[in-house]
Amino acid sequence: MDTELKNSINYITKKIGENAGFTTPTNYFDDVETRFTNKLVEDEFPKKEKFSVPNNYFSSLEDRVLDKISSPKKEAKIIALRSKIIRFAPIAAAASILLFIGINIFTFNKIETVSFESISDSDIENWLVDNTNSINNDDLAFVVEITDIENNEFSTKSINDTDLEEYLNSIETTSLLNE
Amino acid sequence: MTDEIILIEQLKNVQTREKAFRKLISIYKERLYWHIRKIVISHDDADDVLQNTFIKIFKNIDKFKQDSKLYSWMYRIATNEAITFINKRAKERNIDISELQQELVSNLESDHWFSGDEIQIILQKAIATLPQKQQLVFNMKYFDKLKYNQISEILETSVGALKASYFHAVKKIEKYIKTKVN
Numbered sequence: 001m002d003t004e005l006k007n008s009i010n011y012i013t014k015k016i017g018e019n020a021g022f023t024t025p026t027n028y029f030d031d032v033e034t035r036f037t038n039k040l041v042e043d044e045f046p047k048k049e050k051f052s053v054p055n056n057y058f059s060s061l062e063d064r065v066l067d068k069i070s071s072p073k074k075e076a077k078i079i080a081l082r083s084k085i086i087r088f089a090p091i092a093a094a095a096s097i098l099l100f101i102g103i104n105i106f107t108f109n110k111i112e113t114v115s116f117e118s119i120s121d122s123d124i125e126n127w128l129v130d131n132t133n134s135i136n137n138d139d140l141a142f143v144v145e146i147t148d149i150e151n152n153e154f155s156t157k158s159i160n161d162t163d164l165e166e167y168l169n170s171i172e173t174t175s176l177l178n179e
Numbered sequence: 180m181t182d183e184i185i186l187i188e189q190l191k192n193v194q195t196r197e198k199a200f201r202k203l204i205s206i207y208k209e210r211l212y213w214h215i216r217k218i219v220i221s222h223d224d225a226d227d228v229l230q231n232t233f234i235k236i237f238k239n240i241d242k243f244k245q246d247s248k249l250y251s252w253m254y255r256i257a258t259n260e261a262i263t264f265i266n267k268r269a270k271e272r273n274i275d276i277s278e279l280q281q282e283l284v285s286n287l288e289s290d291h292w293f294s295g296d297e298i299q300i301i302l303q304k305a306i307a308t309l310p311q312k313q314q315l316v317f318n319m320k321y322f323d324k325l326k327y328n329q330i331s332e333i334l335e336t337s338v339g340a341l342k343a344s345y346f347h348a349v350k351k352i353e354k355y356i357k358t359k360v361n
Contacts, residue, residue, distance in 0.1 A: 027339075034342065034346050038345065038346060038349050041349050041350070041352075041353045042321065042349060044353070044356070045302060045321070045352065045356070046295070046298050046299050046302050048295075048299070048322075049217065049295065049299060049302075049303065049322060050293060050294045050295030050296075050299045051213070051216055051217075051222070051292060051293055051294075051295075052222075052292045052293065052294050053212075053222055053292060054222070054292070057222075057226070058208055058209060058212070061204060061208050061229075061230075062201050062204045062205055062208075064230065065204055065230050065233045065234065066197065066200070066201060066204075068230060068234060069200075069234060069237055070197075
């Protein structure tokens with residue numbers, strides 16, 4: 001009986017070898033311990049993060065995203081308001097420059113006179129953009145003799161909160177926070 | 180796979196783009212949302228970042244070269260948008276990003292859109308103490324149940340490095356939880 005078994009085993013070994021034919025992924029055994037440790041530890045962690053969302057949040061998302069993509073013209077309304085405000089500014093800039101020149105005439109003997117006419121509009125506007133912080137509201141109010149600003153001086157359509165928020169998010173707001 | 184190829188063709192074709200994009204949003208919105216939410220914590224911020232992510236996907240779909248899966252590409256955009264968002268927030272407040280994230284998490288107790296109890300908050304606090312990469316790997320592996328090769332495609336990091344990251348993350352979280360609970 002033993003001999004018979006032995007012979008059978010020999011036969012199988014000869015034909016097939018001792019390899020069962022199973023394989024493992026590369027480096028499988030290198031991190032068995034790590035995976036085991038992770039599993040043990042993870043089992044102690046809470047399973048869910050428990051964040052939640054408002055009702056209908058997901059069901060309305062497609063419409064909201066597609067709306068944003070298909071209406072770039074909403075940005076133009078905000079730009080219109082900004083450009084209306086900037087239109088008043090050259091008057092203030094002009095006044096500031098004249099004041100500066102006026103003061104300097106008294107303090108210096110030799111001056112290179114700069115006539116106001118030689119300063120181009122684009123120079124004034126560029127100075128304005130670079131120096132928005134140095135124009136204070138009192139100067140502007142002093143120069144711009146308008147006591148009532150009509151509503152139609154600004155954009156005729158009111159700007160909704162979403163557009164305003166979008167605009168604010170698109171600009172650097174740190175300076176606003178510091179004011 | 181074939182479905183994905185068809186969807187990509189429809190997205191690149193101006194005639195079918197909008198309809199295909201609507202379908203894309205509906206398939207992927209929840210997965211992308213939850214991934215973003217875990218990074219930015221607040222629902223409102225997650226909503227902003229998610230919408231910006233989809234807009235970016237829409238504007239750049241022609242540049243998608245199909246050298247990775249569509250989902251990996253979108254997930255990567257979502258990750259970058261979320262991280263850029265919190266980096267910007269931290270910079271505006273003049274604090275580092277770790278401080279910001281810990282602050283966000285400590286406000287969770289009073290957050291209307293958080294229904295967890297103390298242990299969930301402790302877990303979120305633990306995650307917030309990790310370096311950014313470890314946070315991402317942990318969230319993607321533990322909560323999103325992504326496979327390492329999927330995470331590798333998204334984060335463009337080797338599987339070996341990811342496994343090491345995950346191991347370190349898990350050990351640190353365990354240590355943190357133990358010190359808070361005992």
